[in-house]
Amino acid sequence: MSKLKPAPTLDDVARKAGVSTATVSRCLNTPDRVVEATRKRVQSAIEALGYTPNFAARVMAAKRTFTIGAIIPTMENAIFARGLQAFQEELHQHGYTLLVSSSAYKPATEEEQIRTLVARGADGLLLIGHDRAPHIYEFLQRRDIPALVAWSFSPDGRLPSIGFDNRAAMYELAQRVFDLGHRRLAVISGITHGNDRARLRLDGVRDAVRQRGLDPQGLQVIETPYEIENGADAFARLMSQDTPPTAVMCGNDVLAAGALLRAQDMGLKVPQDVSITGFDDIELARILRPALTTVHVPHREMGGKAAKALIEMVEKRAPAAGEHLFTHIVERQSLGPANSA
Amino acid sequence: MSKLKPAPTLDDVARKAGVSTATVSRCLNTPDRVVEATRKRVQSAIEALGYTPNFAARVMAAKRTFTIGAIIPTMENAIFARGLQAFQEELHQHGYTLLVSSSAYKPATEEEQIRTLVARGADGLLLIGHDRAPHIYEFLQRRDIPALVAWSFSPDGRLPSIGFDNRAAMYELAQRVFDLGHRRLAVISGITHGNDRARLRLDGVRDAVRQRGLDPQGLQVIETPYEIENGADAFARLMSQDTPPTAVMCGNDVLAAGALLRAQDMGLKVPQDVSITGFDDIELARILRPALTTVHVPHREMGGKAAKALIEMVEKRAPAAGEHLFTHIVERQSLGPANSA
């Protein structure tokens, strides 16, 4: 155990600059309330000492952290990357820092992360989707922590949300698939338990099936975690049946990428032999061949607006109005007319 | 501005349980130093009040945060995901929390993040690669913050490192490429400025070129940020020349994925018309067709060992020994013999 080298404190700076700690503090927080000469003196003392304010102390005294926490289901693929990037840029603009953690799609982990972030004094929280245990909402409310949901819009969630209508978006895409003559569809869905986005997307397809007067029971569905390889495996299972589907709708682009690549492996031509669709419109969707027909989500817009709304909630301490963002279908090559065969 | 709802404090719990704050604190931190009956009473008071310790206050008093910070170049692709996952799992095992932030491959941003993390009291820091301004190392040293480098091993870096030899790994792969008869190679490298991994990988290829008695000047190199699309564009540029290379070695799998997909687009057969190699062995490498020949990096092992080493540095306050991990070539289909054409 070597001797500790205590970091310089406000006191050290104050002494060195020959002023009071209050003045140093003001130099840092409200520089216009300090006269230029003093400010300069303090500034050089700070530099000479290599002083950095102690975050914990500042938080204790000011009861504000200027920190926003976000808990996303995964960092392992690009689904949330772009939106989160925009979120954090907007936050940065306003002087806030973002703390991200990932729940690995596990409700229990998400809860733990929420508590950790709150204990760390996050001024506000960004959560993905509406599905979570009621006691979490109660905890947030009791603690009076502003929280906002993104990636899923619902006018009557327990929390305001900024996102899109997963169900309607997928419904629309399914209609398009039907319009192209497909009748035997299958869905490779993400795990729906505790994930309203996955569930609503699946519901969207079912809505379309019903709307066409088809039997919803006839719709084959495989639920699997959002990983390329799982998409590939699910696709293989689907296609190795006697009467395979002519179109496979995937819960997101990652799953669809897996399906696409496996199709190639199996010698299946997309979209001639089978059509594949995705959801999210991540970078990969554009680069794959055939390029993926998918639902475009306004990631950057969503992230930016979520940041603004959350900051508003934090600073005004008033509930924000949610916002319904719109998605649209991006038609590329992976979806084609049903093979008459 | 609604009225504030102050979170319950240790004091509240103590009063409710009829004990002193010290006892409550001990219940939380050293439960075996409190008799069972008291502990239970305190426990129920905690639950009744919904008490969560205030992190900032705890940090101030204990001068420990049990937090480790990690700054990675990007979260936008999977390169660091697996290693970081293992890192954080190991940390969690030992009661530490991980704070991640991304520098977007910008040295200035990295520096800012380092300062932020230090100000927030990170007990230790995980950094990627050795390339950074000397004053950053001085800052860390002055503050006596344990820090460790990963993803790049160097016995004489300013910080101990746990990683592999990027140069040797790429050298070995280049040798394999030469062995297959290739003579016209090109490299699609990541941006080397401020990125020793990218630089060393490139150096590795150059070493092999020189070792074969070829002119290093003849080696075409395109530097571009690590994004699928950039890999694709660079590949297109390389292949649209009069005498295109017969093998394109990419600085990582993301770039290689772009190259591969673009090759498909251009009607080029891989590896018959052109060979492509990657580096990192991320999930995508296995799933692409042709599957990518690449350098396997022991991500999980590296993450786990880095966590152990860093915790050791933090708790013993002694410099850790670095560790040289080994990579190996994974031969899949994207690399084949040189076309005699």
Next chain:
DNA sequence: AGTTGAAATGTAAGCGCTTGCATTTTCCAT
């Protein structure tokens, strides 16, 4: 019952900052 040492608990001093309020300085208008 009386001692006594260990175990359990309590007391109170900070940790490094912000900020309301008190005090001093500055700078005009007179």
Next chain:
DNA sequence: ATGGAAAATGCAAGCGCTTACATTTCAACT
């Protein structure tokens, strides 16, 4: 010059916890 308001600065009280040290309790001996 000088009174006085405004600007600049200083003083000191916390913020919610941990922990060294002091005190009390308890059980096991004589």
